[in-house]
Amino acid sequence: MDAPTNVTKLPLKQARLRCDTGWCAYTFSFDEKYVTVEFRHAFGSGARKHDLWRLIPAPVTEQERNQEGAKQFRRGLGFLLATIVVFFSDLPRSIPLLAPALLLVGLVEVCIGYFQMKPRVFTKFFGSGEGALISIPNEGILEGDREAFIEGLSSAVHDARVRVYGTAAV
Numbered sequence: 525m526d527a528p529t530n531v532t533k534l535p536l537k538q539a540r541l542r543c544d545t546g547w548c549a550y551t552f553s554f555d556e557k558y559v560t561v562e563f564r565h566a567f568g569s570g571a572r573k574h575d576l577w578r579l580i581p582a583p584v585t586e587q588e589r590n591q592e593g594a595k596q597f598r599r600g601l602g603f604l605l606a607t608i609v610v611f612f613s614d615l616p617r618s619i620p621l622l623a624p625a626l627l628l629v630g631l632v633e634v635c636i637g638y639f640q641m642k643p644r645v646f647t648k649f650f651g652s653g654e655g656a657l658i659s660i661p662n663e664g665i666l667e668g669d670r671e672a673f674i675e676g677l678s679s680a681v682h683d684a685r686v687r688v689y690g691t692a693a694v
Contacts, residue, residue, distance in 0.1 A: 539676065541668040543661055546639065552660060554677050557684065559649075559658060574657050576684035579649045583674055585662070586646055593640030600633025647674055649681065 541552040548565040554576065562571040607626040610616065616623055644663065647670075648656035660674065685691070 539673075541660065541670060541673040542666040543670075544664045544666055545644075545661055546664070549666075550661070552658070552673065552677075554680055556680065559677060559680075561658060574651075576681050577688040578651050578654075579657060579681045580652060581678050581681040581685060583647045583649050583678060584656075586648055587643050588646065589643045590640040593637050593642075595637070596633055597637030597641060600630050600635075600637055603627075603630030603633055606630070649677070 539554055543550050543552075548563050550564075551560075551562040553560050553562075557576060558573050559576055559579070560571060560573045563569060603626050607623050607630055610626060611623040644661060646656075646659045646661055648660070649658040651657045658677075660670065662670065
């Protein structure tokens with residue numbers, strides 16, 4: 525048996541991808557039966573596991589914007605407007621820290637709302653008759669090759685559907 529001389533041409537099946545979206549860190553991995561999404565953010569962590577045969581093997585790239593971002597941005601502007609009104613009223617004499625507290629809340633709300641309004645691009649794998657089960661961000665990849673991971677996951681989904689249904693057709 526001859527050993528390959530050029531190892532860069534060997535088929536590489538990427539089975540792990542780590543990314544950070546700013547508010548949450550994700551780790552995507554798959555094996556021959558399951559795809560696992562682990563997530564970690566400031567308020568907790570968790571994991572979801574999906575059967576590969578339940579996914580559709582053709583990924584879809586979508587651009588989306590968080591609808592809550594605009595609401596949060598407007599709410600922050602309201603707090604900043606309230607800060608100005610309170611600052612020039614007689615309230616600071618009786619409640620001296622009200623204006624700085626409103627300013628702080630307003631700035632935090634405006635900043636978070638602004639960053640959430642930014643459109644983000646995701647590659648999604650949909651379930652059979654369901655919404656998107658796996659959403660892989662196109663930015664913020666920390667470890668792994670996103671394209672190789674998506675191709676590997678797509679072929680693993682195809683193989684799993686062939687094993688279960690006898691065909692990969694939806």
